[in-house]
Amino acid sequence: MTDVAKAVLAINSPESASQLEHNQYADKEAIAAAFGKAAANYDKSAAFQRLVGYQLLEKLPTLMPVGSKLIDVGCGTGYFSEQLANRGFDVCAIDLSSQMLEQAKQRCGNQITYQQGDAEKLPFSDSSFDVAYTSLALQWCTDLSIPLKELRRVVKPGGCILFTTLAENSLCELRYAWQQVDQYQHVNHFLSQKAVKLALAQAGGEIDTLEFLPITVKYNTAVELMKDLKGIGATHLQRERKAGLASRKTIQALERAYDEFRDEKGQLPATYQVCFGVIIND
Numbered sequence: 460m461t462d463v464a465k466a467v468l469a470i471n472s473p474e475s476a477s478q479l480e481h482n483q484y485a486d487k488e489a490i491a492a493a494f495g496k497a498a499a500n501y502d503k504s505a506a507f508q509r510l511v512g513y514q515l516l517e518k519l520p521t522l523m524p525v526g527s528k529l530i531d532v533g534c535g536t537g538y539f540s541e542q543l544a545n546r547g548f549d550v551c552a553i554d555l556s557s558q559m560l561e562q563a564k565q566r567c568g569n570q571i572t573y574q575q576g577d578a579e580k581l582p583f584s585d586s587s588f589d590v591a592y593t594s595l596a597l598q599w600c601t602d603l604s605i606p607l608k609e610l611r612r613v614v615k616p617g618g619c620i621l622f623t624t625l626a627e628n629s630l631c632e633l634r635y636a637w638q639q640v641d642q643y644q645h646v647n648h649f650l651s652q653k654a655v656k657l658a659l660a661q662a663g664g665e666i667d668t669l670e671f672l673p674i675t676v677k678y679n680t681a682v683e684l685m686k687d688l689k690g691i692g693a694t695h696l697q698r699e700r701k702a703g704l705a706s707r708k709t710i711q712a713l714e715r716a717y718d719e720f721r722d723e724k725g726q727l728p729a730t731y732q733v734c735f736g737v738i739i740n741d
Contacts, residue, residue, distance in 0.1 A: 487555065487577060490599050494535075495558035497691055501536050504690025507676050511733055512539045512594045515623050518668060518737050519590070523548070527589040530613065532578050532606070533596020537563025537571070543592060544570045551588070553581070555599075578606040583613045591620040595733075598625045598649055607662035607738070614740045619667070626671055626732040627651040632720045633729060636681060639716035640709060655734050668737035677726040681717040682710065684729050 494501075516539070525547040531540045534552035540563055544550045550571040554560050560573050576582045578593070579600055591610045600606045603624065610620045630646050637645040650658070652671055659666060678684045721727055 486601070491555045491557075494554075494556040494691075497689070498536065498556060498558035498562045501559070501562065501691055502538065504687040505535075505538070507674070507687075507731065508535070508595055508691065509538070510674060510676075511623050511731075512542075515592065515594050515621055515735060516542060518621050518735065519546070519592075520619055523590070528587065529590040529592060530581075530583070530588045530610075532581070532591060532593035532610070533599075534563055535559050537566040539592065539594065540571050541567050548590070551583075553578075579609060581609045581613050585612055586615040587613045589615055589618045591618075591622075593621070594623045595625065597622060598647075603650060603655065603658035604661035607658060607664075611662060611664050611738070611740055616740055618740045620664070620736075620738040620740065622734075622736050622738075624655070624734050624736075625649045626655060626734045629731045629733075631730060632717060632727070633681065633684060636713050636716035636719075640712045649732070652734075659736070659738070662738075664738040664740055666736065667739050668735060670735050672733050672735065673730055674733050675728045675730045677722075677724075677728055679726060681714050681727065684727070 497504075526549050527547070529543055529548040529550050531537075531543060531550055531552045534540045534554050536559060537552055540550050540552040544567065550567075551574060552560070552563050552567070552571055553574045553576045554563070555575070555577055557575050560575055563571075564573060574582060578596060579602075591614050593606075593610070597603055597606050607620070607622075610622070614620055627649050629649050634646040637643075655671075656669070659669070676684075676687075678687075717727055
């Protein structure tokens with residue numbers, strides 16, 4: 460078995476349903492560690508993140524004054540922090556992972572400012588920013604309403620908050636394929652549209668835009684998809700994993716199950732349900 464295959468198997472080792480969930484602090488440490496390990500090579504596997512991030516950029520308000528202060532929450536390697544700075548924003552990039560921030564610094568240098576921190580407890584005073592931008596980071600928060608409230612707190616009245624997060628049925632093909640192999644959870648669960656709307660209601664603010672769009676990425680094999688998930692650090696499950704590697708036989712069974720979805724061009728779809736939202740602060 461190749462080293463890549465072993466690594467892919469390791470991140471998909473089954474978890475026991477009887478094990479207790481991590482407490483919140485340990486969970487955040489585990490999430491930061493997963494993304495930290497992926498930081499150096501993140502950009503090689505981030506095609507989906509790029510696609511979603513660019514679509515969110517299109518929702519930025521027009522005619523914003525040059526130098527408007529913007530916070531990029533969950534900035535990762537700073538790809539969109541740089542894009543936003545190039546559009547004239549005064550950008551502060553924040554991430555839970557110090558390794559991700561190091562990659563952002565290598566990309567952006569002194570073009571922007573940096574802050575390590577948690578989206579659920581932003582280390583800024585009230586009304587510090589004109590705009591908040593956060594793409595595919597909030598799904599790692601336990602309660603979506605908490606980071607949304609924090610974003611509203613740090614954005615000035617009349618400012619806007621642009622976000623994306625993953626919704627229920629993301630990676631449904633991968634989830635289905637694993638269900639044909641064993642009884643364990645291998646893919647995280649994401650909030651339903653109803654739960655997202657409830658979190659928005661709890662957070663308050665005027666909803667300018669809210670849409671749920673399916674976005675599909677194609678792969679040649681299931682292992683390629685899992686390699687990409689590992690490459691971006693999206694390997695943390697809400698519960699502890701069962702120790703040990705899955706067998707070659709298990710992965711072969713997964714590939715056979717996933718093959719049911721192969722399209723006319725011979726490719727396998729990985730479908731994400733993406734929530735795009737814009738909140739006008741009040």
